[in-house]
Amino acid sequence: MSTRVDAETEELSDAGATGDGDVVPVGVKLGSTRTVIALPTDDGDLRIIRTLTCLASYEDALTGEEKYLYGNEAAREYPDRVQFMLRSGLPEDEDRVELTAQFFEAVIEFHDIPEDSTVVYATPTIDNPAGLENLQEVIEGSSIGGDLIESYPESLCGSIPAFGDDLEAIEEIFVAVNMGSTNLEASAYRRGEQIAPFTTGAGTGNEVDRIIANYVEEETQGRVNIGVTTAREYKEEHADFDDFEPFTDIIQRPGGGSHEFTIERSVMDAMNEYLEEVVEEFANTFLSQLANNHMKIYQFALDRPIVLTGGMACIPGIVDEFEERVGDELGRDVEAVAADRPDLAATVGAQRIAARLAQVE
Numbered sequence: 001m002s003t004r005v006d007a008e009t010e011e012l013s014d015a016g017a018t019g020d021g022d023v024v025p026v027g028v029k030l031g032s033t034r035t036v037i038a039l040p041t042d043d044g045d046l047r048i049i050r051t052l053t054c055l056a057s058y059e060d061a062l063t064g065e066e067k068y069l070y071g072n073e074a075a076r077e078y079p080d081r082v083q084f085m086l087r088s089g090l091p092e093d094e095d096r097v098e099l100t101a102q103f104f105e106a107v108i109e110f111h112d113i114p115e116d117s118t119v120v121y122a123t124p125t126i127d128n129p130a131g132l133e134n135l136q137e138v139i140e141g142s143s144i145g146g147d148l149i150e151s152y153p154e155s156l157c158g159s160i161p162a163f164g165d166d167l168e169a170i171e172e173i174f175v176a177v178n179m180g181s182t183n184l185e186a187s188a189y190r191r192g193e194q195i196a197p198f199t200t201g202a203g204t205g206n207e208v209d210r211i212i213a214n215y216v217e218e219e220t221q222g223r224v225n226i227g228v229t230t231a232r233e234y235k236e237e238h239a240d241f242d243d244f245e246p247f248t249d250i251i252q253r254p255g256g257g258s259h260e261f262t263i264e265r266s267v268m269d270a271m272n273e274y275l276e277e278v279v280e281e282f283a284n285t286f287l288s289q290l291a292n293n294h295m296k297i298y299q300f301a302l303d304r305p306i307v308l309t310g311g312m313a314c315i316p317g318i319v320d321e322f323e324e325r326v327g328d329e330l331g332r333d334v335e336a337v338a339a340d341r342p343d344l345a346a347t348v349g350a351q352r353i354a355a356r357l358a359q360v361e
């Protein structure tokens with residue numbers, strides 16, 4: 001079996017990530033789009049590994065043996081048959097458990113993540129016990145976390161770097177919104193305790209990608225058909241609530257020749273509909289449930305910053321736009337904040353929890 005993983009590796013400075021003893025504190029998020037892992041470097045910085053959660057199998061041209069490619073390389077070289085094992089957010093069945101485990105082990109091996117580690121996983125809040133059990137199977141079957149394995153909600157972990165340099169979020173009462181690829185989650189937290197968790201499939205990053213693909217077809221009068229992967233790339237590179245710029249791209253025609261086109265509306269029309277949906281679900285469904293069932297916490301939390309986490313919170317200007325639209329919807333001022341890198345925040349927060357757990361052990 002081949003174990004090639006092509007990941008983007010970044011180093012971020014993050015004080016206090018090291019923990020105390022010889023056990024390495026690691027944070028992990030196995031996301032439906034990307035897997036992100038954080039661990040300390042020897043000089044106390046944080047090393048972040050970020051790769052697409054996918055694999056592609058191919059046949060060895062000489063031996064006929066089935067081989068696998070993982071991550072970004074698989075997506076780039078086999079766009080026709082790359083598989084995202086966590087497409088729905090969690091491993092759905094035993095096959096996906098196996099493929100996810102195989103993928104995760106390949107990433108662990110390639111990046112030398114130590115077995116002797118305390119690992120904290122940032123896990124989604126979804127009402128899907130079978131799927132969560134399957135994820136647990138992958139987590140417990142992995143070769144890392146020899147010292148300790150714990151899981152915390154993704155939106156709590158993602159709020160940690162938004163509140164400060166340490167674990168301040170765990171002392172707070174606040175509301176967090178996790179804007180992911182397959183789900184929109186919202187929860188209140190009271191000193192780390194999750195209250196009134198809410199999950200919906202309405203208002204998701206994947207839905208934006210599908211809408212962009214449709215709108216591009218419309219905007220180009222049917223001349224351009226892009227898949228959801230290209231749509232995701234358009235969104236990640238160009239969506240911007242502050243200053244969106246129209247952009248051009250070129251497609252190769254099947255019969256030869258190429259076609260250049262410009263996208264002016266498709267990306268931001270889709271983004272505006274997305275944000276409308278997010279605000280609607282957050283303000284009218286989640287918050288009204290919270291107000292009904294936990295009035296005091298609702299009042300407390302709305303006086304504090306609302307934390308936005310997850311990859312979709314990376315879109316420039318989205319935090320201010322969310323703040324404004326929620327304010328309009330509720331008829332009162334609210335404040336919204338996010339970590340510097342909302343797509344990495346859950347993993348960074350999980351890593352800080354791991355460092356703390358490794359200290360108290």
Ligand SMILES: Nc1ncnc2c1ncn2[C@@H]1O[C@H](COP(=O)(O)OP(=O)(O)OP(=O)(O)O)[C@@H](O)[C@H]1O
Nearest residue numbers: 031032033089180181182183205310311312314343
């Ligand atoms: N700059 C960006 N970097 C990373 N992801 C981005 C960025 N901009 C937008 N996104 C989008 O954010 C989504 C991924 O968010 P995230 O990584 O939080 O999801 P996930 O945890 O894998 O998904 P879920 O929890 O919903 O199953 C994707 O739709 C992705 O395209």
Ligand SMILES: [Mg+2]
Nearest residue numbers: 031124154180
């Ligand atoms: Mg997620």
